[in-house]
Every structure is written in structure tokens, then in C-alpha cells.
Amino acid sequence: MPSKSKLKNLRKQAARQQGGRCFYCEMPMWDGSPQKFIVHYGLSPGLAKRFQCTAEHVEARRDGGKHVAPNIVAACLFCNTTRHKAKHPVDAVKHASIVRSRLAKGGWHPPQVKAAFSQRTVPPV
Numbered sequence: 001m002p003s004k005s006k007l008k009n010l011r012k013q014a015a016r017q018q019g020g021r022c023f024y025c026e027m028p029m030w031d032g033s034p035q036k037f038i039v040h041y042g043l044s045p046g047l048a049k050r051f052q053c054t055a056e057h058v059e060a061r062r063d064g065g066k067h068v069a070p071n072i073v074a075a076c077l078f079c080n081t082t083r084h085k086a087k088h089p090v091d092a093v094k095h096a097s098i099v100r101s102r103l104a105k106g107g108w109h110p111p112q113v114k115a116a117f118s119q120r121t122v123p124p125v
Contacts, residue, residue, distance in 0.1 A: 006067060007067050007072070008055075010067065010068075010069055010072040011031075011053060011054065011055035011072065011074055013069065013072075014069075014072050014073050014074040015029065015031060015053050015074035018073065018074050022051070022074065022076040022079055023056060023074060023075045023092070023096065024075055024076070024079035024080075024092075024095060025076060025078075025079050025099050025100070025103060025108060025109065026103075027076060027109065027113070027117055028041075028051065028117060029051045029052065029074065029075075030048065030051055030052060030053060031052070031053040034048045034049065034052065041116040041117060042116055043112075043113070043116055047110065047112070047113060049077065050076060050077055050078040050109070050113075051078070052077040053074050053075075053076065053077075054074070054075055054076070054077050055072050056072065056074065056075035056080045056092070057071055057072060058070075058071050058073055058091075058092040059091075059092075060084070060089065078109070079099060083095045
């Protein structure tokens with residue numbers, strides 16, 4: 001089993017490559033302490049928690065996915081957990097399509113999130 005530090009490094013690398021945005025919803029994420037993120041975007045701690053940066057396995061571990069760079073992307077906590085809590089989880093590319101379709105229709109994240117993010121630049125993760 002790979003160490004937590006290896007997965008943490010892969011997550012940080014993926015987040016940098018993705019410009020600090022979630023692989024699925026493309027919204028900004030935070031890593032470490034949420035305080036700067038909360039202040040920067042004017043979100044409540046509860047809403048900010050949704051955007052904690054997590055390591056997401058493109059091929060799920062239960063399907064044999066490994067802790068290797070090509071299989072790790074950075075995803076916000078909400079998108080990551082929503083994918084895996086689904087009764088019939090879909091692959092990462094399909095999940096991204098579903099998430100972005102719902103976002104385009106005004107769904108997925110609460111409305112105040114879109115307003116907060118549209119008014120400010122993305123701070124580094």
C-alpha cells in the first residue's frame with residue numbers, strides 16, 4: 001500500500017496541473033487550511049468544505065486503479081464523494097460530463113457558490 005505522503009504529493013501535483021480547479025466541476029479548491037479560501041470567496045465554512053482538494057482515482061481503486069500519477073486527478077470533496085456514493089458509479093469522464101451538464105443548467109453547487117467564484121480569481125492551491 002503506497003504511503004499517504006505519496007498520494008498527497010500526487011494530489012498536489014494534479015491540482016497544480018489543473019490550475020487549482022476540480023477535475024469535474026472546474027471550480028476552485030483549497031488545500032491545507034480553508035481560512036484563506038473562506039475569506040477570499042466570502043463562503044461559510046460549510047460551503048467551503050465542499051471545495052477541499054482531494055485525490056481522485058480516475059480508475060477507482062475498487063476496479064484496480066493504482067496510486068500513480070496518470071490515474072490521479074484533483075477533485076473537490078463534493079464531486080469526489082458524490083461520484084463514489086452513487087448507487088451505480090460511472091467512470092470519471094462520464095461523471096465530469098454529468099457534473100458539467102448540471103452546472104450549465106444552474107445546478108450541482110448552491111447558487112451563491114457560482115456568484116462568489118465568478119467575482120474573484122482563483123488563489124493558488
